[in-house]
Amino acid sequence: MRFASLGSGSQGNALIVDAGETRVLLDCGFSSREAAARLARLGMAPDELTAIVVTHEHGDHVGGVFAFARRHRLTVYLTHGTHAAAPRGSAPLPECRLIEGHTPFAIGSLQVQPFPVPHDAREPVQFAFSDGVRRLGVLTDTGTITPHIVDTLRVCDGLVLECNHDHALLAASRYPASLRRRIGGRFGHLENEQAAALLRQIDTGRLQHVLAAHLSQENNRPELAARALASALGCSEDWIGVADQDGGFDWRQLR
Ligand SMILES: [Zn+2]
Ligand SMILES: [Zn+2]
Numbered sequence: 001m002r003f004a005s006l007g008s009g010s011q012g013n014a015l016i017v018d019a020g021e022t023r024v025l026l027d028c029g030f031s032s033r034e035a036a037a038r039l040a041r042l043g044m045a046p047d048e049l050t051a052i053v054v055t056h057e058h059g060d061h062v063g064g065v066f067a068f069a070r071r072h073r074l075t076v077y078l079t080h081g082t083h084a085a086a087p088r089g090s091a092p093l094p095e096c097r098l099i100e101g102h103t104p105f106a107i108g109s110l111q112v113q114p115f116p117v118p119h120d121a122r123e124p125v126q127f128a129f130s131d132g133v134r135r136l137g138v139l140t141d142t143g144t145i146t147p148h149i150v151d152t153l154r155v156c157d158g159l160v161l162e163c164n165h166d167h168a169l170l171a172a173s174r175y176p177a178s179l180r181r182r183i184g185g186r187f188g189h190l191e192n193e194q195a196a197a198l199l200r201q202i203d204t205g206r207l208q209h210v211l212a213a214h215l216s217q218e219n220n221r222p223e224l225a226a227r228a229l230a231s232a233l234g235c236s237e238d239w240i241g242v243a244d245q246d247g248g249f250d251w252r253q254l255r
Pocket of ligand 1 (some may be wrong): 009010013058060061140214
């Protein structure tokens with residue numbers, strides 16, 4: 001199993017999980033053309049994808065999902081709440097499968113385990129993916145770390161973890177107070193130290209890759225996110241990958 005990011009941050013997110021014959025796109029916050037160009041950069045074409053899985057209805061995650069799914073005839077998996085709240089425009093919806101936030105499901109050879117997260121959306125979830133051997137956890141867009149999140153991500157081989165902001169940079173930012181409160185609140189986004197705290201609560205012995213994701217371009221810096229996660233893991237900062245808005249990150253293999 002391998003995974004890569006097409007881009008990550010408040011301007012758009014998409015991640016691809018490749019289990020050989022099954023290839024799932026997680027969110028698509030980019031236009032169809034942009035998503036295809038970013039896939040091409042990873043050596044993949046849209047018609048090689050099996051399905052799209054969606055976390056929640058915010059534009060940086062769902063913005064390009066329906067158009068891309070229609071164009072490439074992909075089934076979209078999403079919760080009832082995300083389905084109800086997602087902006088859909090006037091074009092007919094692609095085929096959608098409604099999922100429950102606590103019920104694992106299969107797409108081809110991939111086992112997909114959704115888990116609810118506290119975030120200011122209708123019914124947001126995040127996901128862990130497994131090919132039966134390796135397990136990848138993805139956690140972005142959560143305001144706090146719940147015991148259920150810790151349980152779900154307790155044993156993973158790879159982890160993509162939101163490091164949205166640095167507490168001090170957010171406090172000093174030019175954002176209005178209400179926006180700062182929303183981002184830093186219990187239904188907002190994870191701060192570097194909260195992400196590090198998750199790593200201190202899980203079994204990290206099997207982790208082959210840890211990537212910081214969904215970094216704010218205003219209120220964080222890659223080196224701060226890497227430092228926080230490295231200190232929790234007791235590893236070198238170089239070992240931590242950092243996803244960026246334009247480049248995402250290249251393929252990571254789970255062996
Ligand atoms: Zn987001
Ligand atoms: Zn969001």
